[in-house]
Amino acid sequence: MSELPAERRRELLVELLREARGCCRCPLHEGRTKVVFGMGNADASLMFVGEAPGFHEDQQGLPFVGRAGQLLEELLRGIGLERREVFIANVLKCRPPGNRDPLPAEIEACKPFLLRQIELVDPRVIATLGNFATKLLTRSQRGIGAVHGTPQVHEIAGRRRWVMPLYHPAAALRTPRLVDELRLDFRALA
Ligand code: URA
Numbered sequence: 001m002s003e004l005p006a007e008r009r010r011e012l013l014v015e016l017l018r019e020a021r022g023c024c025r026c027p028l029h030e031g032r033t034k035v036v037f038g039m040g041n042a043d044a045s046l047m048f049v050g051e052a053p054g055f056h057e058d059q060q061g062l063p064f065v066g067r068a069g070q071l072l073e074e075l076l077r078g079i080g081l082e083r084r085e086v087f088i089a090n091v092l093k094c095r096p097p098g099n100r101d102p103l104p105a106e107i108e109a110c111k112p113f114l115l116r117q118i119e120l121v122d123p124r125v126i127a128t129l130g131n132f133a134t135k136l137l138t139r140s141q142r143g144i145g146a147v148h149g150t151p152q153v154h155e156i157a158g159r160r161r162w163v164m165p166l167y168h169p170a171a172a173l174r175t176p177r178l179v180d181e182l183r184l185d186f187r188a189l190a
Helices: 007-020 054-061 067-078 104-121 129-139 170-173 177-187
Strands: 045-048 087-090 125-128 152-157 159-165
Touching: 007 104, 045 104, 045 129, 067 125, 067 170, 087 104, 087 177, 104 129, 129 152, 129 159, 159 177, 170 177
Parallel strands: 045 087, 045 125, 125 159
Antiparallel strands: 152 159
């Protein structure tokens, strides 16, 4: 996919965004305010994948705009990066009711969008935030506590990529010692 010119890849991402906005592949479409497709640099070599939109993301249609997003931005700045330099997406594009965990059927229904985003942005490194993104993209059931901070290589969307599992910023907001772990793990992304 990287053989396609950047302009064409951007056009295809916009087409995918339109498709996502009309998506009814799972019942989450019934309760959403906005589809949260993802945002950032369509040529990014580093892509972040979170879990699912929360209240603020669902309202604004943008990923990581609440408190977890503020922490993510602070962590990015800590390694000299701005949000606009990376691409940020989620496993699910629609908010689960009450921010409950994604269901397996929802993850399956939404997976083609994420894989196509990865194919089009074509990042060298994917930082997975939390258990859901990590288990999906590493195809493993090992929990984030066991694998965070250790990069792995996986075949994803047509090529081998580095996957860096990280604690989810929302988990770090609930358990402050994880913020230190996140900061340490982030250094490997610099
Ligand atoms: N948590 C996520 O996993 N994704 C968001 O976009 C916001 C919070």
